[in-house]
Amino acid sequence: MKKLLTVFTIISVFASTVYSQTCGYLLLTNNAEVEMSMFDKKGNPSGKAVYKVISSNGTEAKVLSKVFNEKGKELSGGEGTYKCDGKNFSVDMKALLPGEQAKSMNMKDMEVKSNNASIYYPTNVSVGASLPDNEFTAETYAGGMKIMSMTLRVTDRKVEGKESITTTAGTFECYKITSNQNIKAIFNMSIQVTEWFSPNIGVIKTESYRKGDLFSSTLITKISK
Template sequence: MKTLLISLFALVVFPIVSQAQDCLGMALKTGMNFELSQFNAKEKPIGKVLYQVKDVHKEGGSTVMDISAQFEDEKGKQRPPYTIHYTCTGDELIADMSGMMQAMQSGGMKDMEMKMKANKLVYPGKLTVGQKLSDGQMEAEMSSGGGGPMATMSMTMANRQVEGKESITTTAGTFDTFKISSDVNFENKVMGIPIRNTMRVVTYRTENQLFDIKSESYNKNGKLMGYSLLTKAN
């Protein structure tokens, strides 16, 4: 479960679009690849998530990216891929938070049907130190055989704020990033019984990359649980 939570912060194939689409200064096109490597608190590699842009297309005035995501553990064993979607409106980037739910479906919950009720994490086109960001929210219902919900899962990213700026170097390059902190609250209900968890997440973003350059996860006592790094980007 801890690895799955870290993976979240560390996300169907459509007709190919050969021409790059601009998104907040980023030129995005089909076939682009990204790699987010994951480490535990002792800096030991525990896996990575491989992303590939499958399609970039226009929907109204927005640019929509369909992205394949696949988790690979430290031994190279891969889980089935899943698809996430990012939307660029011209003023903000809206990230898809459903990756964790889809990853769980590919595991022990693969026979369950999932219905998303909320799924949105917004990054403004321009970040400034001291800026407060809107909450991110994801909520899903799980059911089986067409019956009523057997489980509900929700996650809220609250108190999101740009705390400062920091230069970070990875194998993908050196980036001038904005440090963003948030409080993450989870609540899963199975047969009406709630299971709750909280953690604090600190991410480091730059305005010309789709994914976070670095993401750190801390438990409710402030102890580092693990982190991810953007290690490849083309």
């Protein structure tokens, strides 16, 4: 089985709306683009995910995402909806699909039907807070016939502390958020995820563990607007 890479959506600064003080995320800004590099369990580069805003009114945006392997070959692509209501920033949960799983859900000549589940990040984060559980379901069809179904559950989300993270994109003050993820498809897999979230910047870094061992990681490496 190929290694799976948990790809988290990146979020960042300034949206010119009435919510500008609480919804200032880059991926609510027209033409903004974010690059997140992916690494395997040994820290070797295994690809990247690129997110580009194709339309936004400041509180809701359509974002084009593409996943590439370590040689630069595009594996998958799709559109997601990003929203902010002044209290929470929400992202389509399909943005959390591992790279190989996303590839299988977005192949040409296939239709994907999914629910509208989103994952939420509060605009005012606090250490010790528990965040809501979330569940995403999807079915893939070819020629009108269902060929695969998948469920992704994210549970036990908790803000564990604060840390500073430095990348090629800059230095960010982050909240450390842990969660459990369970994927049910043609196989079942459970992983433990730690992400570093910078308010008004977004998810800067992630680490995924399986049975206590590092499984994969991601790191924001480029921001442009």
